[in-house]
Amino acid sequence: MRDQLASLIDDFRRFDRDIAVVRYEGNRRRVTTYGELARLAGRFAAYLAEQQIEAGDRVLVWAENSAEWIAAFYGCLLRGVLAVPLDATGSADFAARVAADVNPKLAVGDTLLLDKLAAARSGPAIPALAFEDWLEHLPVAEMGPISGFTRESPLEILFTSGTTGDPKGIVITHGNVLASVGPIEDGAKPYLRYRWLVHPLRILHTLPLSHVFGQTMGLWIPPILTAELHFESRLAAPRLIELIHGERISVLATVPRVLALLKSHLESTHAGLAERAAASRKLNPWLRWWRFRAVHGEFGLKFWAFVSGGGALPGLLEQFWNALGFVLIQGYGMTESTALITLNHPFHVAAGTIGKPMAGREVKLGPDGEVLVRGEMISGATWQGGALRPREDEWLATGDLAERQESGELKFLGRKSEVIVTAAGLNVHPEDIEAALEEQPEITACAVVAMETPTGPEPCAVLATRGTGEQIAEAIRRANAKLPEFQRISRWVLWPEPDLPRTSTGKVKRKPVAAWLQRIQAVAAAPTSGSPHASTNGGPSADWLLSLIAQITGERNRGVGDELRLAEDLHLDSLGRVQLAAAIEERLGVVSGTGLLEDVETLGDLRRVVTTGTEGPSHPSGQTSPVGSPGREQGTEKAGTEGLGTRDVGAREQATGNGEQKTGTEGLGTREYAAPARYRYHYPTWPWWKPFQWFRVAFFETILRPLTWILACPRVVGPPKPLPEGPLLLVGNHVTAYDGALIQYALAGPWRRHLAIAMSGEMLEDFRHGRNPDWPPGHKGFYLFGPPAYWLVTECFNVFPLPQLRDFQSSFAHAGKAMDHGYNVLVFPEGTRSAAGKLARFRAGIGLLAKQSDVPVVPTAIRGLGEMKTGQRRWFRSGILEVHIGEAIRFRPQDSEAAITVRLHEEVERLLGNEPAS
Numbered sequence: 074m075r076d077q078l079a080s081l082i083d084d085f086r087r088f089d090r091d092i093a094v095v096r097y098e099g100n101r102r103r104v105t106t107y108g109e110l111a112r113l114a115g116r117f118a119a120y121l122a123e124q125q126i127e128a129g130d131r132v133l134v135w136a137e138n139s140a141e142w143i144a145a146f147y148g149c150l151l152r153g154v155l156a157v158p159l160d161a162t163g164s165a166d167f168a169a170r171v172a173a174d175v176n177p178k179l180a181v182g183d184t185l186l187l188d189k190l191a192a193a194r195s196g197p198a199i200p201a202l203a204f205e206d207w208l209e210h211l212p213v214a215e216m217g218p219i220s221g222f223t224r225e226s227p228l229e230i231l232f233t234s235g236t237t238g239d240p241k242g243i244v245i246t247h248g249n250v251l252a253s254v255g256p257i258e259d260g261a262k263p264y265l266r267y268r269w270l271v272h273p274l275r276i277l278h279t280l281p282l283s284h285v286f287g288q289t290m291g292l293w294i295p296p297i298l299t300a301e302l303h304f305e306s307r308l309a310a311p312r313l314i315e316l317i318h319g320e321r322i323s324v325l326a327t328v329p330r331v332l333a334l335l336k337s338h339l340e341s342t343h344a345g346l347a348e349r350a351a352a353s354r355k356l357n358p359w360l361r362w363w364r365f366r367a368v369h370g371e372f373g374l375k376f377w378a379f380v381s382g383g384g385a386l387p388g389l390l391e392q393f394w395n396a397l398g399f400v401l402i403q404g405y406g407m408t409e410s411t412a413l414i415t416l417n418h419p420f421h422v423a424a425g426t427i428g429k430p431m432a433g434r435e436v437k438l439g440p441d442g443e444v445l446v447r448g449e450m451i452s453g454a455t456w457q458g459g460a461l462r463p464r465e466d467e468w469l470a471t472g473d474l475a476e477r478q479e480s481g482e483l484k485f486l487g488r489k490s491e492v493i494v495t496a497a498g499l500n501v502h503p504e505d506i507e508a509a510l511e512e513q514p515e516i517t518a519c520a521v522v523a524m525e526t527p528t529g530p531e532p533c534a535v536l537a538t539r540g541t542g543e544q545i546a547e548a549i550r551r552a553n554a555k556l557p558e559f560q561r562i563s564r565w566v567l568w569p570e571p572d573l574p575r576t577s578t579g580k581v582k583r584k585p586v587a588a589w590l591q592r593i594q595a596v597a598a599a600p601t602s603g604s605p606h607a608s609t610n611g612g613p614s615a616d617w618l619l620s621l622i623a624q625i626t627g628e629r630n631r632g633v634g635d636e637l638r639l640a641e642d643l644h645l646d647s648l649g650r651v652q653l654a655a656a657i658e659e660r661l662g663v664v665s666g667t668g669l670l671e672d673v674e675t676l677g678d679l680r681r682v683v684t685t686g687t688e689g690p691s692h693p694s695g696q697t698s699p700v701g702s703p704g705r706e707q708g709t710e711k712a713g714t715e716g717l718g719t720r721d722v723g724a725r726e727q728a729t730g731n732g733e734q735k736t737g738t739e740g741l742g743t744r745e746y747a748a749p750a751r752y753r754y755h756y757p758t759w760p761w762w763k764p765f766q767w768f769r770v771a772f773f774e775t776i777l778r779p780l781t782w783i784l785a786c787p788r789v790v791g792p793p794k795p796l797p798e799g800p801l802l803l804v805g806n807h808v809t810a811y812d813g814a815l816i817q818y819a820l821a822g823p824w825r826r827h828l829a830i831a832m833s834g835e836m837l838e839d840f841r842h843g844r845n846p847d848w849p850p851g852h853k854g855f856y857l858f859g860p861p862a863y864w865l866v867t868e869c870f871n872v873f874p875l876p877q878l879r880d881f882q883s884s885f886a887h888a889g890k891a892m893d894h895g896y897n898v899l900v901f902p903e904g905t906r907s908a909a910g911k912l913a914r915f916r917a918g919i920g921l922l923a924k925q926s927d928v929p930v931v932p933t934a935i936r937g938l939g940e941m942k943t944g945q946r947r948w949f950r951s952g953i954l955e956v957h958i959g960e961a962i963r964f965r966p967q968d969s970e971a972a973i974t975v976r977l978h979e980e981v982e983r984l985l986g987n988e989p990a991s
Contacts, residue, residue, distance in 0.1 A: 075255075077226065077247045079151055079218035081296050085111035088299050092273065094140040096304045097316070099925030100889025105140035107296075113141070113207075115215025117148030117181075122216055124179060124200070128153030131175040131230065133199070135159040135168060135190060136182035138282050138304040141204040143292065145181050146229075146282075151218045154178075156229040157242070158283035161186065162577045165193035171232050171240050172199060174459055184966045205966060224248030230456045231285060231408050242456035243408045245285075252449035253411040254293040256432040261297055271375070274300040277322045279308060279331055281577045286382040286404070289412040290326040309658045310338035318373040325376070328383040330579030332390055333511075339368060340514075350396040362398035369398065378402060382412075383578030385427075385485050387508045403427060405485065409469055410434075411450045415483055426482035427475070436483070443489055444471040474502070491583065493523045493532050499559045501532050506562060509555050513548035515539055518573045522587040524564055524594070534565040535586050537572050566590060570617040571683060618679060619643075625652045635677030643676070651882065651921060652970075657683060754834050754880050755841065756887040760871045761894050770826050772869055773817065781818045786950045787935075789819040791958040791984075797929050799827060800892035801961065804919060804977050805933035806985065807901035808910050808942060813870060816899060816933050819956035829891040831900045834874030834884065837863060871896070877904060885922055892926060902977065910939015912985060915978040920970030923977070929961035932977055934984030957984040 075081075085093070089108035096103045105113075126132065132154050136142050138161075149156040157175050159168050161183070168190050172180070177199055180187055184203040191198060202210060228250065230242035268274065276295060280287030295302045305316060308331050317325065325331075340346050346368075353361050362369060369376075378400040386403050394401045405427035406413040414436065417428035430436040434448045445468045454463050474486040487504040494500055503521035510519040517537045524533035538545050545567070553561040568589075574582040619637075626644050639645040645653065650673075673679045759765060781787070801824065805816055813830045820828070839846045840863035845856040866872055873891070875884045888898045902919035903912070923930050937953040959980055964973055982988070 075251055076224065077222035078228065078250060079222055081293075082111050082114060082147060082151065082218070084296050085114075088296075091299055092301045093295070094143065094302050094304065095320070096139050097307075098139075099927055100885045100922075101926060102889070102893045103140070107299075110140055110144055110147070112215060113144035113211075114147035114151060115217065116211040116213070117145055117207075118151040118218075119212045119214055119216040120202075120210070121148065121152045121154055121179070123212060126152065126154055126178045128219060128221075129155065129227075131155045131157050131177040133157045133159060133168075133172060133175070133177045133180040133190075134182055134283075135161065135180065135186045136204055137161045137306060138278065138287075138291070139204065141207060142182075142282055145204075146292065150228065151216065153219050153222070153226065155227055155244075158229065158231065160281055160283045160577050162281070165189035167232075167240065169193040169195075171242070174240055175230060175242070175456065176459065188967065222247060224251060227454075227461075231283070233408055240457075243452045244454040244456055244461060245411055245452055249411040249450050249452055250293060252433055253406075253413055254289065254297070257294065257413075258297050259432075265298075268298065271323060272299070274298050274324070275303060275320060275322045275375075276300050277303045277305060277313070277317060277320075277325045277327075279305055279313075279325070279327045280383060284383065284578055285408045285412045286406065286578070290380060290382075307658060308334065310334045312658070314338070314371055317376050318371065321373055321375045323375055324378045324380060326380045326382075328579035329381055329386045329390060330384070330575065332379060332381060332386070332394065336390060336393055339371075343368065347393070350393050354392060354396045358398055361396060365397045380404070382406070384580045385487075385504060387511065389508065389512050405473075405483070407471060407473075409452045410446060410471075411452065413450075414444075414446050414471075417482075426478060427485050428483070429481050430483075438475065438477060439470070441489070442474045442476060442486065444473045444475050444483070445469065446471060493521070493530055495529065495531055495559075497559075501560055503532065506532060506534065506552075506556065506560055509552040510534060510536070510549070510562070512555075513552055515544045515548040517571065518568075518581065520573055520581045520583055520586045521562070522583055522590060524590060531564060532560075532562060533590060534562045535568050535573070535590060536565055537568045537570065539571075566593070618676060618683070621656055622649075622653065625649050625656070635675060635680060637676040638674060639676065639679065640674075651918065653679075654882075754838060754874045754876055754883065756873055756883065757867055758890070760868055761891075761896070765868055769869060769871060773825070777814060777869075778818055781814065784949060785815070785954050786952075787815055787818065787954040787956050789956050789958070791960075792931070793960050796821070796824060796931060796958075797961055799824060799897045800895060800926075800928050801897040802888075802892075802923055802926050802928050802930045803828075803897060803899045803933055804902050804915075804930060804981065805899065806910075806912050806935060806981055807903050807906050808935060808938040809906065812901065812935055812938075813872075813899060815935055815954075815956055817870075819933070819958055820897075824897055827896050829871045829873060829888070829896040829898050831875035831884065831888065831898065832866070832870075832872040834876030834880070837867075837872065837874045840866075875900065881918065885925055888922065889926060892928060898926075902974070907939065909943050910937075912978070912982055912987070915974050915981075917971060917974045919977060920973035923964060923973050924968070924970055929963050930973075930977060931961050932959035932980035932984060933957065934959075934981050936985060959984050 085107040087107075089106065089111075091107050092104055093107040093110045094105040096105075121132070132145075132149050134142060134145050134149075134156050135158075146156050146158070155175075157171065157177060159171060159182075165186075168186075172190065172194060173196060180190060180199045180201045182204060184205050187201045187203055191201065224247050226247050227244050228247055229245050231245060232240050232242045276290065278287070278291050280290060282288055282291050291302060294300070303316070303320060303322065305313065313325070313331070313335065316322065349364070353364055356364070379394060380402045382404050386401075391401055391403070401417075403417045404413045405415045413431055414434055415428040415430050417426065430446075433450065434446055436444065436446045439445055447468045451467075451469050452464065454461050456462070472489050474489050474492070475483040476486060477483055485504075487502040491503055492500050493503065501521075506521045507519045510516050510521075515538055517539055519537070520535045521532050522535060523530040534549070536545065538548075545565075549562055549565060556562075568586075574585050576582060622639070622643050622645055626649055637643055639650070673682055760769070803816065805812060813832075817825045817828055817830075836846045839856075840859040843855040843857070843859040845852075845859065848854075848856075873884065873887050875881060888900075891898055900919060900922065902915040904916050905913055907913055934957045936955040936957065937951065940953065941947070941951060962976070962980070964976075968976075
């Protein structure tokens with residue numbers, strides 16, 4: 074067994090080239106190897122030494138999960154510095170109070186969070202180092218571990234989340250972690266000889282690293298198994314299933330809330346799945362796997378297990394996943410116990426229990442059923458009031474209630490502090506009632522809290538629901554039928570938002586729910602009481618969707634009602650729809666298929682999408698691309714939505730013989746085409762294969778580039794400074810169909826040979842299916858040159874579709890994938906070809922793409938094409954054609970999408986020789 078944790082860094086170096094971390098951020102997939110992780114940790118340890126931060130000093134770590142987070146933690150470990158991790162979803166006020174208590178010598182993390190911390194502090198500023206600036210500030214030399222580590226050496230201080238009172242931190246030592254993880258490492262050793270059969274083991278990690286269970290699955294288990302750790306913060310069920318399948322994930326480490334979202338998604342897409350699962354519980358595992366092979370196919374054949382923690386797992390949820398033939402591992406523990414106290418054996422699961430105590434843990438039940446535990450993994454000290462305070466009692470009172478089964482497993486009953494003692498003197502465990510209520514499909518979330526009545530406290534269910542009042546009443550009746558009489562619910566209140574407030578690990582926050590219930594009771598009892606669901610300080614808003622839209626648009630609408638139109642009344646443009654879809658996905662796990670909610674016209678339509686998951690318009694309308702792409706020639710843009718540079722165009726549908734819908738835009742002198750609903754845009758990756766790359770480079774260097782010089786002889790100007798290594802995002806003005814080739818001609822070899830160009834998705838789709846983009850609506854027939862044109866332009870210029878009307882979020886994802894493969898991406902943000910070369914307003918989505926991609930952006934401009942196009946100059950070697958390459962711009966995380974769009978438009982205007990409009 075290890076004596077201290079710094080030895081893990083030696084393992085990192087031994088696994089040098091194996092992938093350690095994959096992080097999905099924006100539209101990018103960022104990979105870090107074990108060797109890179111070890112070097113980052115060593116460099117950060119050297120930085121701490123440079124800053125004279127010594128053993129025992131404290132360093133705040135406040136960031137989303139990432140390789141940098143892990144490197145910062147291990148760097149602190151090497152230096153003997155106490156890391157103080159903070160929940161990335163926590164408040165700046167709480168972070169400031171923790172900082173005041175621990176008096177850190179340094180704060181590291183994400184720029185946005187560090188800025189919030191600086192703004193929330195009233196005392197002296199804390200020296201800060203943002204992860205975004207690491208490579209510039211970390212020394213090149215590395216530092217190894219200091220001497221003198223023992224099992225008693227403190228490692229970190231973990232503060233549990235809270236909103237009031239003085240924060241209290243749990244001090245975790247090397248010995249605590251080793252005692253917690255050691256039995257797992259010892260148990261895994263007999264199986265490590267077979268790991269080559271499944272190597273690499275990939276763990277999809279959705280837990281915060283600031284949480285002790287998240288650290289177990291993110292910091293300690295992966296090095297033992299040489300596993301890949303995949304970080305994903307978007308917890309929508311379709312996204313997770315797609316990721317598990319596409320990345321060939323083996324294990325999902327998550328919380329019960331995510332398992333419930335996945336279950337709901339599968340039940341909505343597989344008719345009768347819940348009933349078939351219930352009928353299959355007595356079958357052996359192999360038969361269950363075969364019966365539900367379609368579900369296993371969705372997840373991918375390499376995926377086999379869920380590891381659940383951070384909260385109690387409802388029995389129905391456990392039975393569902395076991396019935397489908399998946400392994401479900403459930404552990405029980407807490408921060409003071411350095412994660413695990415008990416664990417369900419993955420191949421001998423005792424249904425409905427939290428497993429048996431692990432080796433090295435002594436567990437007993439108190440007279441009232443409270444779980445008491447002692448052992449080397451129990452934290453021996455806390456941090457409070459600016460000092461470390463030893464814990465006096467050797468037994469840890471967990472505050473959890475349980476009962477021991479005959480087989481030795483523990484069955485979790487609930488929190489001791491949350492037991493409701495009714496007026497009749499009966500003890501009611503909220504978890505039992507909540508489990509019965511959450512089995513009902515109409516109820517999305519539930520918290521049972523005490524309500525004061527004239528006769529004393531009684532349980533009241535606060536419900537987040539989908540469905541009508543009659544349906545909810547029927548759901549409660551069904552739930553009560555499964556409960557003993559003394560636990561049956563006779564009082565319930567509907568929470569006005571779609572989900573109850575939760576912690577970062579998915580647990581419902583009972584205190585805010587109970588406080589809200591008290592407030593609405595007080596409002597209802599007041600002589601001039603209004604609606605009990607009216608907004609109150611600290612409570613949920615009367616209409617959370619309106620509040621969410623107001624946060625995105627920055628405008629507070631005075632109207633109320635589901636008839637409100639998103640565009641005209643609520644001023645939600647195309648970019649706003651993307652942000653709204655992302656916010657709803659993050660909050661509820663409801664995904665719009667295109668990421669745009671483009672078929673949603675009214676607030677009522679939006680509410681239906683959120684509550685039922687079905688997307689469809691009351692009155693269909695078109696939406697333009699928020700970025701724009703090179704496509705068919707158009708007139709100068711006229712209509713627009715002021716402020717962000719997007720435009721929403723009223724459309725009329727014209728049905729064609731092949732089922733296509735084409736959108737006519739009134740008053741613009743132009744046509745825009747929507748791809749048929751039955752077609753999905755195709756995002757090819759075959760042009761990235763080596764033979765096609767070689768052919769494309771040979772074609773451009775030996776044919777197209779010389780031909781461009783002979784015919785046009787464009788003058789190349791810039792860039793003023795050498796361009797950074799790719800990938801880059803390039804933006805330029807759009808005048809003709811040759812713009813992409815001209816910009817590619819102007820780029821230096823390393824950048825032009827690795828270029829992907831966004832092109833009109835509608836035009837590419839027409840070519841691919843044998844349609845001529847210039848045919849009038851309703852025209853039938855097959856365009857013989859369409860498919861060859863599609864294959865040639867895709868191969869010779871490495872183009873990919875950027876649709877004008879829908880599915881552009883998939884285009885963003887493809888652009889990110891191209892960057893991950895080392896390609897620079899060229900986009901024309903006007904979304905239209907200018908008739909006279911005048912620069913049109915940039916679509917606001919270019920700011921979103923730049924923010925998601927997080928790469929340097931290079932503005933470009935082509936001068937002279939406007940004059941040629943209008944017939945004022947000849948084409949052949951005119952002498953006026955110039956391609957200007959600007960300086961690469963690196964945007965900050967604080968920059969908004971709108972500000973990025975404006976800045977890029979100004980830079981292209983300058984390159985064109987024009988003064989940007991004020």
